[in-house]
Amino acid sequence: MPITRRTLLDAVARLGGAAAVYEALVAWDFLRAPPAMAAPLELAKASGTGRTVAILGAGVAGLCAAYELDRAGYVCTVLEASKRPGGRSLTLRRGDTFQEMGGPVQECRFDEGLWLNAGPGRIPHQHTHLIDYCRRFGVALQPYIFASRANLFHSGTLGNGRTMQVRRAYYDLQGQIAELLDKCVVKPDMDLPISRDDLATFRDMLARFGDLTKIEHDGKIEYVYRNRFGRAGYDVLPGGADEAGRPVSPMALDEILRSNVWNDYMFREHEFFWQTSLLEPVGGMDNFFKGFLRQPARSGGTIARLVRTNAKVTALDIAADSVTVSYWQDGKPRTLAADFCISTIPAPIFATLKTNLPAAYMSAAEKLPVQAAGKVGWQAERFWETRDQIYGGISWTTDPITQVWYPSSGFLGRKGVLTGAYMYGVSAERFNAQTLAERLRQAEEQGDKLHDGYSTYVERGLAIGWNNMEFERMGWADEGDPAFAPNAKLLSEPQGRFHMAGDQLTYWSGWQEGALISAHAAVSSIDRMTKAPANR
Amino acid sequence: MPITRRTLLDAVARLGGAAAVYEALVAWDFLRAPPAMAAPLELAKASGTGRTVAILGAGVAGLCAAYELDRAGYVCTVLEASKRPGGRSLTLRRGDTFQEMGGPVQECRFDEGLWLNAGPGRIPHQHTHLIDYCRRFGVALQPYIFASRANLFHSGTLGNGRTMQVRRAYYDLQGQIAELLDKCVVKPDMDLPISRDDLATFRDMLARFGDLTKIEHDGKIEYVYRNRFGRAGYDVLPGGADEAGRPVSPMALDEILRSNVWNDYMFREHEFFWQTSLLEPVGGMDNFFKGFLRQPARSGGTIARLVRTNAKVTALDIAADSVTVSYWQDGKPRTLAADFCISTIPAPIFATLKTNLPAAYMSAAEKLPVQAAGKVGWQAERFWETRDQIYGGISWTTDPITQVWYPSSGFLGRKGVLTGAYMYGVSAERFNAQTLAERLRQAEEQGDKLHDGYSTYVERGLAIGWNNMEFERMGWADEGDPAFAPNAKLLSEPQGRFHMAGDQLTYWSGWQEGALISAHAAVSSIDRMTKAPANR
């Protein structure tokens, strides 16, 4: 029986009622998506015919390179050390296993239908290469909520440790800033970048910015912050005709200052790539890279067929017109010779390979500054929705777990997955150095400070330290470090027929978009070499 | 054949590929939702047995009252003047029609699967009554994106009219505020609410708040705003190792001041009920009130069976122990007598009914301040996603259309629905007074100033002026008007066995949550009367 829209919807309705029908309709609508956008990268149709490329690593960068080169006629082989493609893009579902070096095998025991994005979790709207691929491959995207005013801050510093809603600290601070500046600008000796005529407008703007209350006495106008319109929250919510609502009283400025929550957490949402809107693939981040794997390949089958897993590269020999890759598979040493090679192996690992590349190049790989990163994941009943009106977003704490993420989808369902810790840099190194049990214990204990009874809800915990993962050894490159630019630049330069790629070499490091951009750069460079007269 | 999870997913996969499977999984997960939260309103099981209630109006308030009273054993009849239940909650899909007084019949001709929320469109996370009903009824909710930094501002005022991304005005203003305040606080005569010891911390906070750049010269530290970290946007985005990104130069403070975008638009997202996260029912807002209609009723059938449509109430007679309602149906005058009556008829209409209520009461209905509201809707190819990286959120303009909303779901699909205008108060009165054709023309013309070529994309326009709707005559009550409180209070008082309800009598007017709260108040009051010894 061919399934029509109608019969499918009927089936869904029988099984799931109206809610399920709506979801199915959404999915259906998606099917009618337009043909892909103009590809951002267009190599000539058969420019690579007859050329072979060895691609090292089947993360986002490696898979993107394989897909684009295959389309242009190149014959690609992707060597991947681990048992699965995806690299740092790892979504854990029931039955999935992974292992840190020296750690126990961890098996995900979440209920069916739940998942943890153990690596990347969000897609900024500015990441047009990634989003264009999603459009082309039919990878459905939904909103990822980064900021929510109902989320929580916990600060243990300076004695004012207490848990409060983000809105409270956020708007009290905004109000106090506005009030203070208003006091300043009326002083006659203030040097303002606006004309005195515009002063009234400026004060009006400040009053709106900060929710200031206008007070007139003795003909003088003053603006003060009193949380008059309840931005920072209410003791009693507005209600019927006899209850206009009773806003909470503002906290003192120095209480907020000392709490330290402004020190990154509160203002993170303003940074370019965390600005609303953010997106995520429906059903888990791995649905993005799986888009590459699903695409048909020239040789028949799909791009997935080009990938050899459990194939650990150990050495490279770059010659004038070929590259020979040595690797281990099934306990045996093997080699692969190709016209070109792209390595997306993380720099800390690449630096340990045996190669005939210039010493300066290999030392740049060693010196590329990288950061650790760690996450904890739990499943739990959605107590944050029923008790705290939290629908997505992040709670922040000055404790080592740093962040707790709530799911941006599946609202009102029974259970959901919390990212129970997310930290990087030195704090991640420290956190990840502990045993699994100790990390989970801390994540419970520190979660309890955010939500009463947190530890009684969370279950089936997982913890991943990316610097502990044999084939990653890092979260990402640290482009904030002055050593980044010179080393990344050197590593980006083609070495004969060898190219390095990966988010690690871009100013979008720690973002899949960086992996795509670097793959495009390597692929274009190879294509230019192929087309150059000397290679014809 | 009983459909199992596996067979359903297989069917979905055949039809829709991976994306559809994910959606189905999401839906499936939803089915396993927990039993409802504790009901916020619990009347004794059979407290109303044998009592009858006439409910006037089948909007959210009337349907909620019918559902709660029916559960407690009351026998309810809902009289609804229009051809459909829902009242101001109106979601328009292909084939739906509506008509303003004196206007043409408008038929929605959107493609299948698209819809316009012509009335309510979003649910604040604080609206726990509404969300609890959704949980109980299995109404799936998804994120509604209110603010997005990729959205646009257009300002025609003061000669600086130009279209810019929200992030630009927003962060330039935030930066300038921070820089100005920093200049102030270092002055020795400034009276600060923090100790001088905390000053360095305060300045550090300001620098983070505003993305200020620290400059040291002659041992003096100065902080200036230069959009160093690109919050306000980039001329050239970060890229590979040789491109760290080139942030745009800040606009002058007075340019932003004059643009007037801070006058409400920019700061709207900070108001309590517009604070992130916001939600919306999957598939259209009417799925919320339809939750009530679907519930089983005591008398057999569902709550929908209690509703008589095309039943226009004209008069009320309130006696000591009953209420008699006169109404028209099928061209004939009819009456309905009941032990109790709840009217949710909008005050401007209620004031015109013939009743034996006190003159002061009827005059309060007349004097209750209300506001007009208007919307325009279009379908269009999702050019805002492919060209502008806009995924949900609102663009704002000082032109009469005021707002353009982008869909928060169905991303990467082919077409979507834009709310092409949304305004209220005096500007809505003015806009809605124009013909349909003129409103659509203006919406195109003004949309063109936000997006080049807008008018070439949008199609199948609809326009609704809620003050033009025969059975509404308003958008909502205006609780900001000083006349609101006294009149709403009086109207909230039971008049013997008669109660008035509706969001119009609450401090959540313009919100469905207000309709629910007022319905709960009326229902509880009736239940108290029923239980009072005199009524036993």
Ligand SMILES: Cc1cc2nc3c(=O)[nH]c(=O)nc-3n(C[C@H](O)[C@H](O)[C@H](O)COP(=O)(O)OP(=O)(O)OC[C@H]3O[C@@H](n4cnc5c(N)ncnc54)[C@H](O)[C@@H]3O)c2cc1C
């Ligand atoms: C905790 C965390 C959170 C993140 N959050 C986000 C986010 O929200 N959004 C986002 O877009 N990005 C995020 N990222 C970054 C994102 O994961 C990376 O940008 C992207 O996955 C990098 O892809 P890649 O192909 O460059 O590298 P990788 O994914 O690291 O791929 C390298 C591959 O090389 C393989 N390999 C290693 N050694 C060898 C060897 N000797 N031989 C053969 N193969 C080898 C590895 O197994 C791996 O598969 C996050 C990363 C982490 C760790």
Ligand SMILES: Cc1cc2nc3c(=O)[nH]c(=O)nc-3n(C[C@H](O)[C@H](O)[C@H](O)COP(=O)(O)OP(=O)(O)OC[C@H]3O[C@@H](n4cnc5c(N)ncnc54)[C@H](O)[C@@H]3O)c2cc1C
């Ligand atoms: C443009 C717009 C945007 C909005 N946005 C939001 C939003 O984003 N979120 C939100 O929660 N809320 C929003 N609201 C408010 C929301 O629509 C209302 O709070 C809610 O629908 C009110 O329900 P009600 O039952 O009180 O009134 P109504 O829905 O007005 O119900 C009154 C009913 O009485 C009927 N009636 C009128 N006269 C008679 C008569 N003589 N006899 C019998 N029946 C009669 C009417 O037909 C109607 O069905 C919005 C409203 C508008 C207009």
